[in-house]
Amino acid sequence: xxxxxxxxxxxxxxxxxxxxxxxxxxxxxxxxxxxxxxxxxxxxxxxxxxxxxxxxxxxxxxxxxxxxxxxxxxxxxxxxxxxxxxxxxxxxxxxxxxxxxxxxxxxxxxxxxxxxxxxxxxxxxxxxxxxxxxxxxxxxxxxxxxxxxxxxxxxxxxxxxxxxxxxxxxxxxxxxxxxxxxxxxxxxxxxxxxxxxxxxxxxxxxxxxxxxxxxxxxxxxxxxxxxxxxxxxxxxxxxxxxxxxxxxxxxxxxxxxxxxxxxxxxxxxxxxxxxxxxxxxxxxxxxxxxxxxxxxxxxxxxxxxxxxxxxxxxxxxxxxxxxxxxxxxxxxxxxxxxx
Numbered sequence: 001x002x003x004x005x006x007x008x009x010x011x012x013x014x015x016x017x018x019x020x021x022x023x024x025x026x027x028x029x030x031x032x033x034x035x036x037x038x039x040x041x042x043x044x045x046x047x048x049x050x051x052x053x054x055x056x057x058x059x060x061x062x063x064x065x066x067x068x069x070x071x072x073x074x075x076x077x078x079x080x081x082x083x084x085x086x087x088x089x090x091x092x093x094x095x096x097x098x099x100x101x102x103x104x105x106x107x108x109x110x111x112x113x114x115x116x117x118x119x120x121x122x123x124x125x126x127x128x129x130x131x132x133x134x135x136x137x138x139x140x141x142x143x144x145x146x147x148x149x150x151x152x153x154x155x156x157x158x159x160x161x162x163x164x165x166x167x168x169x170x171x172x173x174x175x176x177x178x179x180x181x182x183x184x185x186x187x188x189x190x191x192x193x194x195x196x197x198x199x200x201x202x203x204x205x206x207x208x209x210x211x212x213x214x215x216x217x218x219x220x221x222x223x224x225x226x227x228x229x230x231x232x233x234x235x236x237x238x239x240x241x242x243x244x245x246x247x248x249x250x251x252x253x254x255x256x257x258x259x260x261x262x263x264x265x266x267x268x269x270x271x272x273x274x275x276x277x278x279x280x281x282x283x284x285x286x287x288x289x290x291x292x293x294x295x296x297x298x299x300x301x302x303x304x305x306x307x308x309x310x311x312x313x314x315x316x317x318x319x320x321x322x323x324x325x326x327x328x329x330x331x332x333x334x335x336x337x338x339x
Contacts, residue, residue: 011035011136014129017054022104025049029063035126035133040111045083045098052111055126057087059097067095071115072126079109087112175208182238187281189213189243189274190235195220202230210235212274215267222263226253228323233267243278247271251308251315254324272304 016037025041028051032038041051049060057074059067075088082102088094099105119125175192184190190210195217197207201224211220211234224230231250238245252264306326308315315325 009136010132011129014123014132028058028060030058030065033130034137035129035131042104042108043100045100048097050097050108052115054115054129057112057115059095069093071112074112074116077109077112077116079105085109085112175206175210179210183240184210184235184238187243187278189278189281190238193217193220202232204229205231205234212267212270214274215270219263219267222261223267226259226261226264227251228253233271235271238278241282243275243282245271245275245278251318251323252326253322254319255322256319258324268304268306 014035017039019038020040022042025043026049028038028041028049030038030051030053032053033055036053036055038051038053041049044050044059046061048066051058051060052071056068056070058065069087069089073090075090077088078086080086080096083100083105084096084098085105085108086094086096097108099108122128179185179192184192189212191213193209193211194207196202196205196209199205199207201221220232224232227233228250231248233247233249235245235247252261253259308325310318312325315323318324
């Protein structure tokens with residue numbers, strides 16, 4: 001007894017939906033990722049073009065994209081008045097879109113809420129359709145070209161770049177390139193360390209890190225012992241205009257007995273001092289260029305803001321497991337909890 005075997009392509013499991021357009025809506029100049037398709041296109045009150053795909057929400061102004069946010073990054077959508085929607089995103093950004101009438105505003109409210117709602121099936125997640133379409137496109141290309149998100153438009157046609165070509169153009173992430181791009185290389189307040197080159201200090205941290213120039217390897221090792229999973233404070237971003245930096249770390253291991261670490265507190269103070277030293281260097285360079293500096297900039301006192309991504313109750317509850325929240329008497333810091 002023979003059975004019929006039907007061979008299907010991966011992308012046939014994730015068919016694209018037809019695009020629904022409002023009246024007089026032009027074609028939008030969007031470069032679709034593999035597996036992405038535009039599902040709805042409309043116009044706002046200011047004649048901007050708004051479009052939603054199975055991956056993102058876009059707003060175009062005079063054929064130029066001004067808002068491009070993944071739908072799963074949208075935290076909530078509320079109707080402020082009869083014709084305006086307020087979008088709040090998970091990365092703290094927000095924007096408003098006004099429509100010509102209440103009917104259109106409610107229509108887009110339903111559209112976006114449908115995309116941001118909890119998925120009922122894995123097929124609703126863009127990652128699966130993206131993988132299926134990318135794999136089929138890859139199998140059709142000679143040399144098994146990689147189609148992750150490396151599609152570029154040149155001379156009106158798509159150019160698919162191979163992995164080796166991308167590596168030659170240095171388009172992969174490099175902390176060394178970031179170190180130079182953010183201006184750390186021009187500042188004597190910071191340095192790059194390879195203390196975690198063998199992942200001995202922290203298994204979930206990368207090999208290279210940016211830390212204050214005055215911090216020694218021994219200080220980092222002691223600080224890592226006082227932080228959960230060894231995630232010591234590591235600099236990840238710098239504002240080139242004023243020298244302010246953003247650092248990441250895990251919770252301190254205070255426990256019920258409120259243990260403290262001198263090296264950890266000195267590390268936090270070193271970050272604050274390095275920022276102040278970097279700011280003075282930036283101000284002196286501006287004065288050399290003939291730029292004027294306000295008194296508030298010249299006399300700015302060092303300030304360290306520690307943001308806990310957990311609620312206060314959750315942070316305190318972690319003390320039963322040996323964790324906890326920052327010791328407020330440790331240094332001159334400001335504290336806040338996200339929830």
